[in-house]
Amino acid sequence: MPSKDKFMRYKELILVILILIDMVAIIYISFYPVGSNLADFVNNFDLILCILLFTEFLYNLRREEDKWAFIRENWPDIMAFLPITFFRAFRFVRILRLLKVFALFRKYLKGLFNFLLETHVDQAIGILLFAILCGTLFFYITENGVNPYIKSLTDSLWSTITTTMSGAVVIHPVTLYGKAITSTLIFVGITFLGFLTASLASWFVKSPESEKEFHDKIETIEKRLDELRKEIRELKELIEKKK
Template sequence: MDEPRIAAWDRRVDWPLTGLAVVFLAVYTWQVLQRSLSPGAHEALDVVLTVVWVLLGVDYLVRIALARRRRRYVGTHVLDLLILLLPVLRPLRALRVVTVIGVLNRQLRDDFRGRVAVYVVGTVTLVGFVSALGVLDAERDAPGATITTFGEALWWTITTISTVGYGDRYPVTFEGRVVAATLMIAGIALLGVVTASIASWFLANIRSTAAEAARITEDELRATSAQLTEVLAELRAVSGRLAELERDRPTRPSA
């Protein structure tokens, strides 16, 4: 592996980070869907979200510090950096919810590798739910908004991620359109991941079946070879006994 220190760090922090991501998502969901929160409660939830976001940022910085080739690591993890930096901008605060996608998706991939259906369903559900929350948070108080309830946000998410796009619901704010663009890109990427995962699963199964068939054939050949060796040995033994009997048989006197 190119980065053994990062791999060791991942093994230590994957589950704690997953727990933080779940907390982040739960708190953000509560903050978005519960409109009756007092200003004090809303601020308290904001503090929790900020603390979790900072810890995820610390994780990213630790990975850079552990990397052998830091510039290469940053260059190959630009999306992680953008996910952490974009929510800092006030107009894009709803995008802070996407900070949990990378962590949770990594855990799904690691836990369910090979189980394509579970991985795909888990990823689609996670991306769709997060996108619905983000667009609702951005849109519902905007003038002329067509997405004002969570049900409408879910419907918009489903039609967008499936690339159907009926157009009956659409974002009108800049922040909502950024969420939409992110979801569109995620939908295309997800389609590629699904296709690649299914192809990989089929290839793995074909290789496994071919290897098993080759092993069985090899075992059968060994067994057949052993049986032939035994038969040849028995034939040699019989031939030897016949030769002995032929030698021991008395010779008839000539007339």
């Protein structure tokens, strides 16, 4: 059922995004001092995500015939759907929070990598990072000493990232080369966003039926190979008997 498979793809993507946000938030509140309002917001967000993950775990468990085997294979996921408020009772809170982050990372790491490889977004991310690195260095070389807002590589990096990812020029270039670099970064950012949008669309529209047909053909070929091996063995036995 294509509609069901498409729904599953949407569900996986939404969960991956929520998990990434939760991971960043947990790491941030674990190592940086934050106010009670932000901490409560992160705790509530994590609790909602844990409920979703727990529901998904129960759904997958119900579909499995060998439930104990499923639990043995996926027991680290239990750490993933434990809320971070649960760890307050323990002494090593930060370590337990990091263990939860690793559990979350493990849960959808394979699916995320498969998505990146299937859609070639990994190559686009590589090009984007390379453009940001080169843009930071060249923008600093051309604007340092001329632009009063560029005093360090950090300023140049901040300008490069915001220009590439949002298309907004935070620090306006002064030199001609700086303007050319800024224009190039805006173009790279727009191209990356367009490629990412097209990749997501193709990933959702991708027909699962074609994948099923491919796997069915492989199974048919394997069965045929088994039959050929059996026939070869029978022929060998006949030849040996005649000898």
